[in-house]
Amino acid sequence: MIRGRYRDTMALTLLLLFLILSPALAWLPVEDWESGNVTTSGGGLECVCSVFLPDSSFPADRVQHMQQVATNLRLEVEIQMNKLVYYGAKLDIFLGELKGLTVRVAIMESSPDNYIKLDFEMLRIELREFEALVSQLKESLNSSSPMLDSLYTEIHNMTLIVNQLETYDKSNLEVIRIEFAKLQRKLEECQKEQELITPDIGNCNHTGIMSVSKPKVFQINAHLNPGYQYGGWGKDSKPVRGYESMYWYGAYSRPSVYEFYLYSNYDKLIERSSFTHHGLPQGYEGTGNNYVVHGNTVYFQADNPFRMSKLNLTSSVYSHRHFTKASERFTYTYSPNQYLDFSADEKGLWVMYATEEAKGKIVIAKIDEKSFGIEDEWTTSAFKPLVGNAFMVCGVMYATRPGDVNTEEIYYSYDTKTKEEKYMSIPLQKFQENFVNLHYNPTDQKLYMYNNGYYVSYNVRFSRE
Known part of the structure; x- marks a missing residue:
């Protein structure tokens, strides 16, 4: 009797356990299940259940990972x-401009004699810009498409047409020569009038x-690095024959001097x-x-x-002069060390510095170019640490001082001929706040400034006698 009750209790316990586990077992494959066997013994009910569970539990972490991956994919899509919509809008604009360009090419194709070489060159430039834009679109989308390929092919074909049309432009060459001759005469007349004033x-x-x-801001430096x-x-202030159009450049990430670049003309700059590059050997490097x-x-x-040091650009010969008078305690506002x-003008070559005897005021010295020595000296009233920079014009030193972020002021001058000092207020607009090199060139009467890594120049206007 007791054994029968015991069996009944075990059967009920197993049945309850089966009901509790059934939600979890619903996830198991059918082959992981075995049906329970029911037998009777001695008039009593005996229930035997066999359940085989897999080795691992429900992979909740994998489901969570898949949910995160799905979310990331949805955001990426x-x-x-959005990129496709943006580039689609840009492509519509480019297609509109290209249609206008196509019309222009068609007109030129029908009457090429009415156009000059400049028209063809402008078309060629615009076609190169379109070609670059299409390439940019392909790279941005990281794929190609029949529309982009067709657009690229059309641009290439139009370039071939423009090149072909230019060969038919022989009849206009004489007209172009005549027009250029007229323009040259007008420029010569304008130059004569300008020389009078x-x-x-x-x-x-x-x-x-x-x-x-x-x-006038030309561009960032040749290193393309602010x-x-x-x-x-700038330019050579006393150029040798054949190098009148030469430009020079040298820049560094710290106040030092160790290389120079020379350009044959403005276009090359x-x-x-x-056309040449000079690197200063070890032991000959400069500072400032x-x-x-x-x-x-x-x-x-x-x-x-x-x-003081100098390097002949033709012979690559170095010369030096020890300069104990100049103090290494006073420098310009923007320029460490x-x-x-050094400065050059119509009167020759100069060097400006401060001395302890002058208590930090700028001293002007005239350099003898042959001996590389000092001819004469003049002490000014300009305190160097308050000066932005200084330059020489016709034997007169002009000093600047900071105004605001966008303005420098030429405020002081000293005439080495008359020893006359003047205070003035001539604004000098800056492209950016800091600059480290400002000098005058007598060959074109311009100021050249190196302004935070950019080439900047100014035309100078003088008072007439």
């Missing part, structure tokens, strides 16, 4: 769809600077295509931020020991 280049028949033009904040650029090219020679400040400031 939304981003790509402006001082002659290289002469000093004026009473000083009256105003300075707005800055971090190259120390250096300078803009193209960053130098100001140097000039005068008579095909670079003049710069060297250190250890402190001295700029103790010797």
Whole structure:
């Protein structure tokens, strides 16, 4: 009797256990289940259940991972769809512009004699821009499409048509020559009129600077790096024959001097295509931020020991002069370690510095180019640490001081001929706040500034006598 009750209790317990586990077992494959066997013994009910569970539990972590992956994929799809909408809009604009360009090419194809070489070159430039835009779209989408491929092919075909049309332009060559001759005569007449109202280049028949033009910003330096904040650029102030159009450039990430680049003309400077490069050997490197090219020679400040240095760009010969007078305690506002400031004008070559005897005021010294020695000296009233920079024009030193973020002020001048000092207020607009090299060039009467890594120049206007 007791044994029968015991069996009944066990059977009920197993049945309850089966009911509790049934939700979890519903996840198991059918082959993991075995049906229970029911037998009777001695008139009593005996229930035997056999259940085989898998080795691992329900993979909840995998389900959560898959949910996260699905969410990320959904976000990525939304981003790509937004990009497609954006590039689709840009493509519509480009297609509209390309249709207009197609019409222009068709018109030129029907009457090529009515167009000159410049028209063809402008079309060729626009086609290259379209080609670059299509390539950019393909790279951005990281794929290609029949529409983009067709657009690229059409641009290529139009380029071939423009090149072919240009070969038919022979009849216009004589007309172009005549027009250029007329333009040249007008330019010569304009130049003669201009010479009547402006001082002659290289002469000093004026009473000083009256105003300075707005800055002309050419471009960032040849290294294409705004971090190259120390250096300078400009033209030779006394060029040798054949190098009248030469430009020079040198810049660094710290106030030092160790290489120069020379460009045959303005176009080569803009193209960053130098015809020669001078790297200073170890032991000949310079320091500071100001140097000039005068008579095909670079003049710069060297250190250890402190001295004036020059490098002949033709012979690559170095010369040095120890300079104990200049103090290494006073420098310009924007320029660390700029103790010797070389400058050149209509009167020759100069160097400006501060001394302990003058208590930090700027001293002007005239350099004898042959002996590389000092001819004469003049002490000014300009306290160098408060000066932004200084330059020489017709034997007169002009000093600047900071105004606001966008403005510098030419505030002081000293005439080495008359020893006359003047205070003035001539605004000098800056492209950016800091600059480290400002010098005047007598061959074109311009100021050249190296402004936070950018080439900047100014036209100088003088007062007439």
